[in-house]
Amino acid sequence: MARVLNFSAGPSALPEAVLKKAADEMLDWQGTGQSVMEMSHRSKAYESIIKKTEELLRVTMQIPEDYHVLFLQGGASLQFHTIPLNFLTKTKKADYVQTGAWSQKAVEEAQKLGDINIVGSSKDKKWSYLPALTNVNDDADYFYYCYNNTIEGTQFHQVPKVKAPLITDISSGILSQPFDVSKHAVVFAGAQKNLGPAGVTITLIKKDFTDRIPGGLPAMLDYKTHIDNGSMFNTPPCYAIYIVGLVLQHIQDLGGTGPLYDANQQKAKLIYDFLDNSKYFYSPVEKSVRSLMNVPFLTRVADPEASEAVNKKFVKEAEAVGLVNLAGHRSVGGMRASIYNAIPVAGVKKLVDFMAAFEKANA
Ligand SMILES: Cc1ncc(COP(=O)(O)O)c(C=O)c1O
Structure with a gap:
């Protein structure tokens, strides 16, 4: 499996x-x-x-x-x-x-x-x-x-x-x-x-x-x-x-938390750089205080109902390609990627590629 x-x-x-x-x-x-x-x-x-x-x-x-x-x-x-x-x-x-x-x-x-x-x-x-x-x-x-x-x-x-x-x-x-x-x-x-x-x-x-x-x-x-x-x-x-x-x-x-920290920084950079350059997705969090582990993100779709529908679509399509649990917390909405230690750099690359493809198809 x-x-x-x-x-x-x-x-x-x-x-x-x-x-x-x-x-x-x-x-x-x-x-x-x-x-x-x-x-x-x-x-x-x-x-x-x-x-x-x-x-x-x-x-x-x-x-x-x-x-x-x-x-x-x-x-x-x-x-x-x-x-x-x-x-x-x-x-x-x-x-x-x-x-x-x-x-x-x-x-x-x-x-x-x-x-x-x-x-x-x-x-x-x-x-x-x-x-x-x-x-x-x-x-x-x-x-x-x-x-x-x-x-x-x-x-x-x-x-x-x-x-x-x-x-x-x-x-x-x-x-x-x-x-x-x-x-x-x-x-x-x-x-x-x-x-x-x-x-x-x-x-x-x-x-x-x-x-x-x-x-x-x-x-x-x-x-x-x-x-x-x-x-x-x-x-x-x-x-x-x-x-x-x-x-x-x-x-x-x-090798301890040092190598994990290096990988975690790479992972965070990949996803935040993508969000900051995207015309469709964005991070709602002020840059200087962004979390290394939990990355909430939203789309720029303004209409609340349409936005909610897009979020649901994103989560569903991501799940279909093996990227799971990306729904945002119910109090915040949108999406959230928690990129804890067990998620490899390649896993975040896969997520970012998926987001890019989703943007292209839906923006
Ligand atoms: C920062 C933080 N504090 C506290 C909690 C609550 O933890 P628990 O469910 O173990 O009580 C959580 C749960 O996600 C958390 O993220």
Whole structure:
């Protein structure tokens, strides 16, 4: 069976080598006579898997020694609540920059627990840019931003320069390029983009930042519980963690995030150059803040109904030639190509060729 080129925003394409390795090991993981899915999480075999996965993550992301690495459940969405619950505890004020749907959800959760100061919002122009920061509080418990906006296609190419400890959601940017963990107090990501399958979320916490976690939190929502138990307070998402380990080993085999970053830059250039030169398609996102991973695009067809029909036609015809999951997010419309690590440069070339042919036939 031919595999498609999957441009889904998440869950999304995984490296074929990883899927093959998982298939090879499905019935018998390294002579244990069991699948990783069937193993006790307290077994020596599984302990070695989670330990190795953490080691690989530390090496690949260059996570400093003074950070905890947690494998959690509940998705990135649960972190939206767990973060303020654990860290909005001193001045009970935090700064958030609103750059799209995911940071908005994070704001809504944090507002249930404290005084949230919006230090910038790009809502006025449909999230197509990153706002300047105003009224930043030096004494905020933390400053929160979404590193890469999966739906809207913007990305912080520089870490915000603020005094408060930084917390960021890197769900859709993780492992796409070098990332400086050490500038942040907390970094988190749902796995289901560049890291692995859905079901596990990684959270990195600077060790001295845990001082401010209050007592008496519900056990599962208390980061200390997971720190003290090595992410094994309860049954972890064993199989998802195992696949994350395979993905990380694969990245190491390729030479780390450096070569991936090179390929990702080539891919992004191919598609953005095409969009900027097209008379039919365009990128709605301000050039300087365009995402390396998620590329929304629209057509210049002005009439809303005709435009919607063209979008549908595009997605359908693309699917027929093996380019799948190109519909834009329902809140934005248009199209979106998520060009995560597992999409090769040749895959983006194929997409761009298809777009050129579609333009010729429909413009
Ligand atoms: C940037 C970002 N944050 C958070 C989420 C929510 O993740 P989850 O579905 O794992 O809760 C997503 C999902 O796509 C995302 O892209």
